[in-house]
Amino acid sequence: xxxxxxxxxxxxxxxxxxxxxxxxxxxxxxxxxxxxxxxxxxxxxxxxxxxxxxxxxxxxxxxxxxxxxxxxxxxxxxxxxxxxxxxxxxxxxxxxxxxxxxxxxxxxxxxxxxxxxxxxxxxxxxxxxxxxxxxxxxxxxxxxxxxxxxxxxxxxxxxxxxxxxxxxxxxxxxxxxxxxxxxxxxxxxxxxxxxxxxxxxxxxxxxxxxxxxxxxxxxxxxxxxxxxxxxxxxxxxxxxxxxxxxxxxxxxxxxxxxxxxxxxxxxxxxxxxxxx
Amino acid sequence: xxxxxxxxxxxxxxxxxxxxxxxxxxxxxxxxxxxxxxxxxxxxxxxxxxxxxxxxxxxxxxxxxxxxxxxxxxxxxxxxxxxxxxxxxxxxxxxxxxxxxxxxxxxxxxxxxxxxxxxxxxxxxxxxxxxxxxxxxxxxxxxxxxxxxxxxxxxxxxxxxxxxxxxxxxxxxxxxxxxxxxxxxxxxxxxxxxxxxxxxxxxxxxxxxxxxxxxxxxxxxxxxxxxxxxxxxxxxxxxxxxxxxxxxxxxxxxxxxxxxxxxxxxxxxxxxxxxxxxxxxxxxxxxxxxxxxxxxxxxxxxxxx
Numbered sequence: 001x002x003x004x005x006x007x008x009x010x011x012x013x014x015x016x017x018x019x020x021x022x023x024x025x026x027x028x029x030x031x032x033x034x035x036x037x038x039x040x041x042x043x044x045x046x047x048x049x050x051x052x053x054x055x056x057x058x059x060x061x062x063x064x065x066x067x068x069x070x071x072x073x074x075x076x077x078x079x080x081x082x083x084x085x086x087x088x089x090x091x092x093x094x095x096x097x098x099x100x101x102x103x104x105x106x107x108x109x110x111x112x113x114x115x116x117x118x119x120x121x122x123x124x125x126x127x128x129x130x131x132x133x134x135x136x137x138x139x140x141x142x143x144x145x146x147x148x149x150x151x152x153x154x155x156x157x158x159x160x161x162x163x164x165x166x167x168x169x170x171x172x173x174x175x176x177x178x179x180x181x182x183x184x185x186x187x188x189x190x191x192x193x194x195x196x197x198x199x200x201x202x203x204x205x206x207x208x209x210x211x212x213x214x215x216x217x218x219x220x221x222x223x224x225x226x227x228x229x230x231x232x233x234x235x236x237x238x239x240x241x242x243x244x245x246x247x248x249x250x251x252x253x254x255x256x257x258x259x260x261x262x263x264x265x266x267x268x269x270x271x272x273x274x275x276x
Numbered sequence: 277x278x279x280x281x282x283x284x285x286x287x288x289x290x291x292x293x294x295x296x297x298x299x300x301x302x303x304x305x306x307x308x309x310x311x312x313x314x315x316x317x318x319x320x321x322x323x324x325x326x327x328x329x330x331x332x333x334x335x336x337x338x339x340x341x342x343x344x345x346x347x348x349x350x351x352x353x354x355x356x357x358x359x360x361x362x363x364x365x366x367x368x369x370x371x372x373x374x375x376x377x378x379x380x381x382x383x384x385x386x387x388x389x390x391x392x393x394x395x396x397x398x399x400x401x402x403x404x405x406x407x408x409x410x411x412x413x414x415x416x417x418x419x420x421x422x423x424x425x426x427x428x429x430x431x432x433x434x435x436x437x438x439x440x441x442x443x444x445x446x447x448x449x450x451x452x453x454x455x456x457x458x459x460x461x462x463x464x465x466x467x468x469x470x471x472x473x474x475x476x477x478x479x480x481x482x483x484x485x486x487x488x489x490x491x492x493x494x495x496x497x498x499x500x501x502x503x504x505x506x507x508x509x510x511x512x513x514x515x516x517x518x519x520x521x522x523x524x525x526x527x528x529x530x531x532x533x534x535x536x537x538x539x540x541x542x543x544x545x546x547x548x549x550x551x552x553x554x555x556x557x558x559x560x561x562x563x564x565x566x567x568x569x570x571x572x573x574x575x576x577x578x579x580x581x
Contacts, residue, residue, distance in 0.1 A: 099357075
């Protein structure tokens, strides 16, 4: 049963401290450390605090969450995803699991647990960005407010969901690559490469398509879709002609996740595990 | 009698290598069934196909009538395939807990099984530091953990010390005889198979070359060895095509035990001087080697006539 496989995979991840720390805690902690470091630098090195500056806590959270699946964030998320999705090839432990549950359940459980871990990682990012805002305000004597731009908790939930979906396109790709390459390193390199190429392509295409509705090429890129959805949620009047494509962007993101997941399951069900 | 594992026309090729070649077998539920064969005979490939780890090139395998990988069949099966490997960050207890959860048996008696395989002292140590024997023990606990109806064991005692081997053999016999678990066991250790198994199949180059009860396979294989002080020719003349020379002063007779007194009388009447008559028993190893087309003489054990 799928629920059994999820329970087993969750139990296992919680005991894999290296995967939990490097995959799902390190990037949020680095973000937190950099934020505090910046405030300390401003206070003790530059020694010129900006007077009258106010920090919007929700704005800080939204900014941190928007970058949750950036290339830097994706690198670490994929390290964690690789440990979950391709670890059994590395440790040759499929022989322990495959006789206990169906192939489909085993792989879907892994992907679901990656999704859970990504969610908790983004939540940690959000919480640490609040702490960073509060501590930073204390260091530099800045004023604190809930939001400078009138944002609310629903915006936070929306951005978290969009970034989570963006990260899950990479996780689903990681599942495919993990099955094909049987390698944790292969997963990290392929997913990071995919993320990086998307960023370059999206920037180039956006420059070419200024002030126009996005083409299908641009909409096919999950990175662009996620950016478009976040922009449509937070600043709909600034999105311009692209605003009408937000629905398509959401469908494309979901389609990426569904297609890659189905592909990974299809491949895994047909794969010979001759030494694993 | 229900069939635990059935293979029909099973063929599996890896490139040019044919691991299983139109392989068919029906292993009944109940008792301990041994699978013997040299490296590359196809034992592990058979198990991997049955458990859904590998897909056959052609033919089919069924566990309790269900296709490999079918959840209803998997829930009845425990397995230890080749040398067990574990996620290195898990302890022995956590490994069993994870496997119990995976099988939908969260309430499995983990402590009890660790005790039965003598791993209680190492229950909370990471498996990365385990010796091969300890990994085998944990693999056995994992195979039996969820109280399966069928347990498939691939070389279950390899890497174990003699005391451990005895202990595990006793455990397998207990589980099969007392708790009614069907065990399919592949082993290179013929002595182990002889002691533990009720029935045996011998595999060679992906095919079954012999199958039957251990007693049945070795029955009728004994030969009478007669040591003579007279020339061999008269004895060989009496024996005809049922005898052959075995060195300069002995002959081997392929006869049923019941005919031994009559044969010895006939030889004495023909002037043959017999100083010793012993039954040369052919054990499982002899049958095994003979099935593989190798000479069994080195593997024989002699018994007094």
